[in-house]
Amino acid sequence: MLGKTAGGLFWMFRNLERSENTARMVEAGQRIALTRSASDDEWTSVLQSAGVLWGYNEKYDEVTRDQAIDWMLRDRANPSSVMSVVESARNNAKLVRTALTREVWESVNECWMVLKDTLARKVSERDLPHVITQIRQRAAFVRGAMHGTMLRNDIYDFARVGTFIERADNTARILDVKYYVLLPSASAVGSSIDNVQWESILRSVSAEGGFRLTYGQEVRPREISQFLILDKRMPRSLVFCCEKIRDNLGYLAQDYGTRLPCHDMADSLCRQVSERRIEDIFDTGLHEFIGSFIVDLVALSRQTELDYRFYE
Amino acid sequence: MTQQQSQGQGQSQSQTFDEMWGREAGLREPYAPFNNWFADEDPARLRRKQREAEEVFRLTGITFNVYGREEAAERLIPFDIIPRIISGREWSKLARGIEQRVRAINAFLHDIYHRQEIIRAGRVPAEMIAKNAAFLPQMIGVTPPGGVYTHIVGIDLVRTGDDDFFVLEDNARTPSGVSYMLENRETMLQMFPELFSKNRVQPVSNYPKLLHRSLSACAPAACTGNPVVAVLTPGIYNSAYYEHSFLADKMGVELVEGHDLRVVDGRIAMRTTQGYQPIDVIYRRIDDDYLDPLNFNPESALGVPGIMDVYRSGGITIANAPGTGIADDKAIYSYMPDIVEFYTGEKAILQNVPTWRCSEADSLAYVLDNLPDLVVKEVHGSGGYGMLIGPTASRKEIAAFRDKLKARPSNYIAQPTLSLSTVPIFTKAGLAPRHVDLRPFVLVSPEGVKITPGGLTRVALKKGSLVVNSSQGGGTKDTWVLEE
Numbered sequence A: 001m002l003g004k005t006a007g008g009l010f011w012m013f014r015n016l017e018r019s020e021n022t023a024r025m026v027e028a029g030q031r032i033a034l035t036r037s038a039s040d041d042e043w044t045s046v047l048q049s050a051g052v053l054w055g056y057n058e059k060y061d062e063v064t065r066d067q068a069i070d071w072m073l074r075d076r077a078n079p080s081s082v083m084s085v086v087e088s089a090r091n092n093a094k095l096v097r098t099a100l101t102r103e104v105w106e107s108v109n110e111c112w113m114v115l116k117d118t119l120a121r122k123v124s125e126r127d128l129p130h131v132i133t134q135i136r137q138r139a140a141f142v143r144g145a146m147h148g149t150m151l152r153n154d155i156y157d158f159a160r161v162g163t164f165i166e167r168a169d170n171t172a173r174i175l176d177v178k179y180y181v182l183l184p185s186a187s188a189v190g191s192s193i194d195n196v197q198w199e200s201i202l203r204s205v206s207a208e209g210g211f212r213l214t215y216g217q218e219v220r221p222r223e224i225s226q227f228l229i230l231d232k233r234m235p236r237s238l239v240f241c242c243e244k245i246r247d248n249l250g251y252l253a254q255d256y257g258t259r260l261p262c263h264d265m266a267d268s269l270c271r272q273v274s275e276r277r278i279e280d281i282f283d284t285g286l287h288e289f290i291g292s293f294i295v296d297l298v299a300l301s302r303q304t305e306l307d308y309r310f311y312e
Numbered sequence B: 001m002t003q004q005q006s007q008g009q010g011q012s013q014s015q016t017f018d019e020m021w022g023r024e025a026g027l028r029e030p031y032a033p034f035n036n037w038f039a040d041e042d043p044a045r046l047r048r049k050q051r052e053a054e055e056v057f058r059l060t061g062i063t064f065n066v067y068g069r070e071e072a073a074e075r076l077i078p079f080d081i082i083p084r085i086i087s088g089r090e091w092s093k094l095a096r097g098i099e100q101r102v103r104a105i106n107a108f109l110h111d112i113y114h115r116q117e118i119i120r121a122g123r124v125p126a127e128m129i130a131k132n133a134a135f136l137p138q139m140i141g142v143t144p145p146g147g148v149y150t151h152i153v154g155i156d157l158v159r160t161g162d163d164d165f166f167v168l169e170d171n172a173r174t175p176s177g178v179s180y181m182l183e184n185r186e187t188m189l190q191m192f193p194e195l196f197s198k199n200r201v202q203p204v205s206n207y208p209k210l211l212h213r214s215l216s217a218c219a220p221a222a223c224t225g226n227p228v229v230a231v232l233t234p235g236i237y238n239s240a241y242y243e244h245s246f247l248a249d250k251m252g253v254e255l256v257e258g259h260d261l262r263v264v265d266g267r268i269a270m271r272t273t274q275g276y277q278p279i280d281v282i283y284r285r286i287d288d289d290y291l292d293p294l295n296f297n298p299e300s301a302l303g304v305p306g307i308m309d310v311y312r313s314g315g316i317t318i319a320n321a322p323g324t325g326i327a328d329d330k331a332i333y334s335y336m337p338d339i340v341e342f343y344t345g346e347k348a349i350l351q352n353v354p355t356w357r358c359s360e361a362d363s364l365a366y367v368l369d370n371l372p373d374l375v376v377k378e379v380h381g382s383g384g385y386g387m388l389i390g391p392t393a394s395r396k397e398i399a400a401f402r403d404k405l406k407a408r409p410s411n412y413i414a415q416p417t418l419s420l421s422t423v424p425i426f427t428k429a430g431l432a433p434r435h436v437d438l439r440p441f442v443l444v445s446p447e448g449v450k451i452t453p454g455g456l457t458r459v460a461l462k463k464g465s466l467v468v469n470s471s472q473g474g475g476t477k478d479t480w481v482l483e484e
Helices: A005-034 A042-048 A051-061 A065-073 A082-095 A102-118 A128-149 A154-182 A191-205 A208-215 A222-230 A238-256 A261-274 A280-285 A285-308 B029-040 B042-058 B087-114 B126-130 B179-192 B193-198 B207-216 B239-252 B307-312 B336-344 B361-369 B395-407
Strands: B063-065 B074-076 B079-086 B150-159 B165-173 B229-232 B254-256 B259-262 B267-272 B275-279 B281-284 B318-319 B375-377 B412-416 B424-429 B429-438 B441-444 B448-451 B456-460 B474-481
Touching: A005 A042, A005 A065, A005 A082, A005 A102, A005 A154, A005 A191, A005 A285, A005 B267, A042 A051, A042 A065, A042 A154, A042 A191, A042 B063, A051 A065, A065 A082, A065 A128, A082 A102, A102 A128, A102 B042, A154 A191, A154 A222, A154 A238, A154 A285, A191 A208, A191 A222, A208 A222, A222 A238, A222 A261, A222 A280, A238 A261, A238 A285, A261 A285, A280 A285, B029 B079, B029 B193, B042 B074, B042 B079, B042 B179, B042 B424, B074 B474, B079 B087, B079 B179, B079 B259, B079 B424, B079 B429, B079 B456, B087 B150, B087 B165, B087 B336, B087 B441, B087 B448, B179 B193, B179 B456, B179 B474, B207 B229, B207 B239, B207 B281, B207 B441, B229 B239, B239 B254, B259 B275, B259 B307, B267 B307, B307 B318, B361 B395, B361 B412, B424 B456, B424 B474
Parallel strands: B079 B474, B229 B254, B229 B281, B281 B318
Antiparallel strands: B063 B074, B150 B165, B150 B429, B150 B441, B259 B267, B267 B275, B375 B412, B424 B429, B429 B456, B441 B448, B456 B474
16 A cells, blocks of 8 residues: 555544544533533633634634634634545545545545535524534444445554544543543532533533443543543543554554554553553543643654655 | 547538438437437436436546636536447447557657658658657657557547548547546446447446556566556646546556655655555656656656656656657647558548648648638647637637737648537437537557547537537537447
8 A cells, every 4th residue: 555545544534533523522512602601711622622722812812602613613724623624534535535435435525515515604503503413424424434345454444543543632632621620629529610511521522421321420520531531432532542543553563564663652552541540540640641641642643654654 | 638629610500410310311320229218208307317417426526626716626527418329330440440540650659769760751741750849859769668659549539420530639648538438337327227228338347457457568677477557646636636546446556646656776666555666557647748857847746756767777667658749749630641651551541630731831821811711720739729710710819810820830730610510418408419529548558459439428518519628618428339
């Protein structure tokens, strides 16, 4: 496979994952704005979790709901807006067209066509739920086409590595922004403000239902951390993503018969999460833990690009 | 799709030959089963099918990019659901003529870059070659692997009567449009399977397999084992990118860009996830000028530095060979009947459109006297730029063109306006005749010349228009060649 193709697959699926994650964060932000008397401060933290606050502040003087949503969904000046990443996913899909089945290509192409149309105009409050649903559905169609039609070979592996690096990054960033409400010191009180924040965290990773199933109705910060960092059943948890990254890189090593530096890095990242208990993490400091996880994840992503010659 | 125009204009409708209805004689035989089917069809269903077809094309991404038009960066080429039908007998004759012409073109190219016998014999003037920008001195004395110069050729044909086909242009560089030939057929098979039960249509679907085989058969001396083929594209923003990825996909080969390639140990190698691996045959879809910044345009970022040196030493096959443009140049075109005769010893089976070379005094005088009736083209132009279509031009345009022509006569050729044949398209009001041309695709290898039965039919969708160019409102049709 061409190095360029591996890179195209990696970024195509990172971008698709990002489109869905961004939509989910907008949804969580909107939900909280509607159900509680929260201020626009919530949108600042949403923008921050999505990693797009800096660019937003370059363009706007104040954070408002409408502007934040527009920036995250439509603005082409924001390279991580849903429209930007979907377009970029499609361009990558074009680049790697020969590596994709017709079904996968058509689902990406249709995703782009539909969203280009939907996001051509400002999204009104009334239309927001429908638009969010569309974004999530389109990403699901691509994933479905991929699972159903693609060979399980190096093409699939690079796509999966991209997906899970992006997803781990997303969950880690949410935790990074909200870590202070998850500290044990905060849990003693369990004020209504905390409850809002806890719900917001779970919603932004579509985990309310999963959490209830696992821990019951009572939401406690320690368990949220446990769930999002260490629960191997939770498909957006850090440990789940890390194991997927490690496994898929491992298939590549087997397939090509060569172990490379990125494989050692993936193993070590995996151990960082899977061999820890939540108490240890709180002892060393949640914020420090997340911070170093993000740094290592970025380094792993870079090393993968190098080892598999994505670029010249 | 290449930007070019079919010329011809000004004939009244009664003179025009319609491929379904003839001139006046009534329904032509190849269309009989189709006509029966059509008579029983509900127009509403057909209209629905027409929309469905467009949806399929959009979803598949069979689009072409239009430069400099941001809002419509990707557009569909309109597809018309009425097939163009050619009988097996008509096709056999065309195919013989095409094969003869393509063999002559290859012999001509070999001769031009070696002994230049045709110039010594006085059949083509020396300045036609020496002063021609399409002539590549870098190719002098170079014999491509297998002796093949034009691995893929598109011959543009127009028809004016039952038995009258003319070659309008030879495309010997990087002819495009073959993906439309294949996708148009796929679409028709899906939408109207019953039509294919009623008509015995020769298949086109093995083109990618033949292409792969044909390219593999031209592997260079350095190739050991199964030839590795790759398609070289300028990238996703190129107007024909869809076709490049389509062909790579259907052949099961890599689609590479210049920055994926470099010279490694005297071979061209592509950067894979496991290091550099050599390529044997490169089907390039970039122009000569961009192929190698060390040997041609130093500004080019699309090509591979040093590829020409590897080529000359037998390390890679480039298809089509560099320098083939000298054979499809508009000035050379007028010599094609001589060229065919010189190398094959036979009269050309396919006719040329009569052409006046304005470099010759008598011809120039004639052309200047008859501008309103003629089509005048720039010798080195392409894309329909800088041409005059006399019958539709205003007096002012003709006067302005006359000055240009007088200033540099050798820069122009002139041709009579032809009455291009029509084929029906499906409109709101039912069938309506529209002008068409035809580009069959030809593969050349040491194993022989293979012509896919059919080709790309381009159709001018506007009533009376002779411009089939996709950038100017042209569409495409499925082209059927019936079994004999």
